[in-house]
Amino acid sequence: MSFENNRQVILVTGGTGFAGSHLAELLLQHQSGEIHITQFSSKDSVDIPGFEHFKLHQVDLTNSDATVQLIQEVQPTQIYHLASFAYVGKSFEKGSSLLINNILLQHNLLEAVAHHAPQARVLVIGSAEEYGLSNKSEIPITEDHPFRPVNPYAVSKIAQDMLGFAYAQSYKLDIVRVRPFNHIGERQTGDFAVSAFAKQIVAIERGQQDVLLVGNLEGVRDFTDVKDMVAAYKILMEKGERGDVYNVGSGVGIKMKTILDQLVSFALVPIQIAVDESRFRPLDITTIVANNDKITELGWQTTIPLQNSLQRVLDYWRSIL
Amino acid sequence: MSFENNRQVILVTGGTGFAGSHLAELLLQHQSGEIHITQFSSKDSVDIPGFEHFKLHQVDLTNSDATVQLIQEVQPTQIYHLASFAYVGKSFEKGSSLLINNILLQHNLLEAVAHHAPQARVLVIGSAEEYGLSNKSEIPITEDHPFRPVNPYAVSKIAQDMLGFAYAQSYKLDIVRVRPFNHIGERQTGDFAVSAFAKQIVAIERGQQDVLLVGNLEGVRDFTDVKDMVAAYKILMEKGERGDVYNVGSGVGIKMKTILDQLVSFALVPIQIAVDESRFRPLDITTIVANNDKITELGWQTTIPLQNSLQRVLDYWRSIL
Numbered sequence: 001m002s003f004e005n006n007r008q009v010i011l012v013t014g015g016t017g018f019a020g021s022h023l024a025e026l027l028l029q030h031q032s033g034e035i036h037i038t039q040f041s042s043k044d045s046v047d048i049p050g051f052e053h054f055k056l057h058q059v060d061l062t063n064s065d066a067t068v069q070l071i072q073e074v075q076p077t078q079i080y081h082l083a084s085f086a087y088v089g090k091s092f093e094k095g096s097s098l099l100i101n102n103i104l105l106q107h108n109l110l111e112a113v114a115h116h117a118p119q120a121r122v123l124v125i126g127s128a129e130e131y132g133l134s135n136k137s138e139i140p141i142t143e144d145h146p147f148r149p150v151n152p153y154a155v156s157k158i159a160q161d162m163l164g165f166a167y168a169q170s171y172k173l174d175i176v177r178v179r180p181f182n183h184i185g186e187r188q189t190g191d192f193a194v195s196a197f198a199k200q201i202v203a204i205e206r207g208q209q210d211v212l213l214v215g216n217l218e219g220v221r222d223f224t225d226v227k228d229m230v231a232a233y234k235i236l237m238e239k240g241e242r243g244d245v246y247n248v249g250s251g252v253g254i255k256m257k258t259i260l261d262q263l264v265s266f267a268l269v270p271i272q273i274a275v276d277e278s279r280f281r282p283l284d285i286t287t288i289v290a291n292n293d294k295i296t297e298l299g300w301q302t303t304i305p306l307q308n309s310l311q312r313v314l315d316y317w318r319s320i321l
Numbered sequence: 322m323s324f325e326n327n328r329q330v331i332l333v334t335g336g337t338g339f340a341g342s343h344l345a346e347l348l349l350q351h352q353s354g355e356i357h358i359t360q361f362s363s364k365d366s367v368d369i370p371g372f373e374h375f376k377l378h379q380v381d382l383t384n385s386d387a388t389v390q391l392i393q394e395v396q397p398t399q400i401y402h403l404a405s406f407a408y409v410g411k412s413f414e415k416g417s418s419l420l421i422n423n424i425l426l427q428h429n430l431l432e433a434v435a436h437h438a439p440q441a442r443v444l445v446i447g448s449a450e451e452y453g454l455s456n457k458s459e460i461p462i463t464e465d466h467p468f469r470p471v472n473p474y475a476v477s478k479i480a481q482d483m484l485g486f487a488y489a490q491s492y493k494l495d496i497v498r499v500r501p502f503n504h505i506g507e508r509q510t511g512d513f514a515v516s517a518f519a520k521q522i523v524a525i526e527r528g529q530q531d532v533l534l535v536g537n538l539e540g541v542r543d544f545t546d547v548k549d550m551v552a553a554y555k556i557l558m559e560k561g562e563r564g565d566v567y568n569v570g571s572g573v574g575i576k577m578k579t580i581l582d583q584l585v586s587f588a589l590v591p592i593q594i595a596v597d598e599s600r601f602r603p604l605d606i607t608t609i610v611a612n613n614d615k616i617t618e619l620g621w622q623t624t625i626p627l628q629n630s631l632q633r634v635l636d637y638w639r640s641i642l
Contacts, residue, residue: 064417092491095432096385099424103480107416107473133490144467149487152428159424159480166470169454170413170603282491 008033011076013061013109014083015039018188019125019180021048023080023230028053030234036074038083061105064112071112078237079122081109084160087191088129089215089281091153102156103163110167110175121174123237124164128181128222128249128288129154139253140222140291143179143245150283161245168243176240178233181249181290184309185226186316194223194313197260201267202317211272212264215279217257220287222249225304232300239298249290250302262307266314329354332397334382334430335404336360339509340446340501342369344401344551349374351555357395359404382426385433392433399558400443402430405481408512409450410536410602412474423477424484431488431496442495444558445485449502449543449570449609450475460574461543461612464500464566471604482566489564497561499554502570502611505630506547507637515544515634518581522588523638532593533585536600538578541608543570546625553621560619570611571623584631 010027014020015037027035028050036055048054057074059066061083083105085098106124113120131141132148149155161177168175184192190199193215203209232248240246264271292300331348335341336358348356349371357376369375378395380387382404404426406419427445434441452462453469470476482498489496505513511520514536524530553569561567585592613621 092432095428096425099428099480100421103420103424104417107420111413111416132487146465147468147483147486148490149483150490151487152484155480155483155487158483159420159476162468162470162476162479163473165468166453166472166476169469169471 009036009075009077010034011036011038011074011079013038013079013081015054016048017082018185019183019226019230020080020082021187022185022226023082023233024054025049026227026230026234032234033078036076038070040083061108062101064108067108068112068116071116076117076120079109079113079120080233080237081106081122082125084125086153088151088153089191089279091151092282095152099152099156099159103159106160106163110163110173114167114171114173118171118173121176121237122164123233123240124160124175124177126161126177126179126245127154127157128179128247128290130158130161130179131288132285134285134287139287140251140289141247142291143247143294150285151281165243174242176236176242177245178236179245179247180229181222181224181247181288183224183226183229184313186312188226188313193256194259194263194310195317197263198313198317199321201263201271201314202321204271205268206321211274213274213276213279214260215276216281216284217255217260218286219256219284220253220289221256222251222253222289223259223306223309224248224250224302225309228302228304232295235295235298235300246295247290247292248295248300249292251290251292253287253289254306259310262310263314266311329398330357330396331355331399331401332357332359332395333401333403334359334426336375337369338403339407339506340504340547340551341401341403342508343506343547344403344554345375346370347548347551347555354399357397359391361404382429383422385429388426388429389433389437392437397438397441400430400434400441401554401558402427402443403446405446407474409472409474410512410600412472413603416473420473420477420480424480427481427484431484431494435488435492435494439492439494442497442558443485444554444561445481445496445498447482447498447500447566448475448478449500449568449611451479451482451500452609453606455606455608460608461572461610462568463612464568464615471606472602486564495563497557497563498566499557500566500568501550502543502545502568502609504545504547504550505634507633509547509634514577515580515584515631516638518584519634519638520642522584522592522635523642525592526589526639527642532595534595534597534600535581536597537602537605538576538581539607540577540605541574541610542577543572543574543610544580544627544630545569545571545623546630549623549625553616556616556619556621567616568611568613569616569621570613572611572613574608574610575627580631583628584635587632587635
């Protein structure tokens with residue numbers, strides 16, 4: 001299905017967040033249509049290039065009336081539903097609020113779309129965390145890998161994904177689901193490993209911290225630049241098979257230790273590293289690497305080398321600290 | 322693992338509900354130990370044989386503090402976690418409250434167990450609804466059938482099931498998961514098809530209703546007597562493989578039309594039937610039949626013929642209406 005001849009009314013929920021803000025930038029560059037973004041709180045940063053071109057809605061999507069009002073007002077033709085709490089490491093402590101938040105805002109959005117914008121195409125955002133544990137023979141992970149989640153965040157994303165499936169089937173909504181693997185870039189919070197490393201390196205460069213504290217470095221992950229990730233979202237909005245689900249990841253596994261070494265090599269001062277066991281999770285998944293055959297068949301590929309992404313993350317933290 | 326030589330402290334959440342009350346009766350007959358049951362509201366019926374032998378706790382398990390207090394006070398060694406909202410047909414209307422309720426009470430219970438009774442064995446209750454859509458070649462449904470849910474109730478049970486998996490992995494809790502297929506018997510509410518049929522037949526027998534209203538009768542389901550179902554729960558508590566998941570169902574598919582014909586044949590007066598399209602769901606699953614190899618290998622089998630169950634359901638409605 002192609003929308004290229006129609007002017008779109010695009011809604012990006014969580015549009016001031018990490019991936020949301022990069023997506024909004026991309027859509028603006030492509031003059032893809034009228035772009036509405038939502039943010040949960042006016043305290044959230046809105047330091048996004050081109051921000052003045054977006055229509056900003058402050059709305060709590062866990063409130064069903066507010067969500068209905070938003071959908072009625074905007075009448076979107078395309079919805080990128082990126083609003084979500086994203087805490088993997090902290091997800092046991094914050095389990096209840098994380099589960100309620102992520103599941104309610106998915107349910108409310110799909111209900112509002114079913115009743116007030118049933119023609120809209122909706123991109124539902126899952127996570128590679130849904131897959132959880134894998135045997136070696138299951139790597140790289142395809143979309144039919146069973147769910148073996150190891151934390152409440154992963155369960156909240158399974159529920160979002162499965163609500164997307166259920167509404168696509170029962171209400172015949174035009175839903176495409178995506179399961180992004182790790183992605184990095186400017187504006188990601190320090191709760192995520194790569195940003196946590198970069199933030200500490202900058203603090204050490206400034207003489208504000210002595211030692212870089214790290215968790216488990218043995219895990220193998222699949223890192224994609226956030227700009228490549230949101231390009232995949234745009235491709236899925238335009239070309240994804242209705243009702244289907246797509247992995248997005250580079251397909252290349254890299255040890256966290258290698259990421260750390262690369263970042264440290266960019267530092268302006270020598271960096272001392274120490275293991276902080278409080279950063280270990282109850283159970284850490286050994287390897288998460290995507291089989292990305294389905295999304296590459298739609299024409300997607302990664303364009304930004306990892307070193308470039310890591311350098312930009314470091315420069316970002318230098319610019320804001 | 323066998324507990325036969327130890328006195329158990331058993332907690333049945335939702336113990337005044339449909340399956341919960343039958344399970345409590347069974348445990349009492351077997352003098353399985355000290356039996357604690359929870360109920361959400363004092364308005365719930367407590368007309369259960371032997372009720373005076375149970376220790377009743379009125380507690381809202383969506384309240385995490387109350388759940389912690391319950392687990393600290395009871396110090397259970399076995400927990401049958403049956404508390405749950407069970408609305409399949411109404412689950413789109415009641416989606417938010419159903420999702421929040423079922424997911425929160427599962428999360429709160431597992432958190433409380435992880436921190437205050439980590440040795441307890443916990444039975445987590447999923448549902449055949451988790452499987453949702455199937456191809457013909459996938460019938461009967463094994464435990465590794467992918468999740469293809471078609472309503473919010475099914476998604477809430479997937480989340481409960483997956484939280485059970487995550488806590489078993491990350492906190493090494495002694496969790497067994499079960500996916501019950503349809504079950505029927507006394508004390509099931511009129512929201513479920515067989516009870517809805519029986520309730521209406523009794524109303525027609527009493528001259529209070531003219532016509533029996535039905536929804537879709539083409540679906541094929543797998544019906545087990547609730548007494549056989551809770552016997553499976555007891556077997557799983559005693560012999561289920563830690564961390565594993567088990568279907569429970571008869572393995573026999575039967576058309577809803579056949580169930581209806583059987584019930585109508587038991588009626589004391591002629592019954593006229595009419596289709597009520599408001600009883601149709603947005604999407605109804607064609608066939609749900611269990612592959613029960615795993616549970617039968619543990620020694621479980623059905624013992625109660627379907628006609629017996631149907632006659633008892635009818636007699637139950639005659640006794641309470």
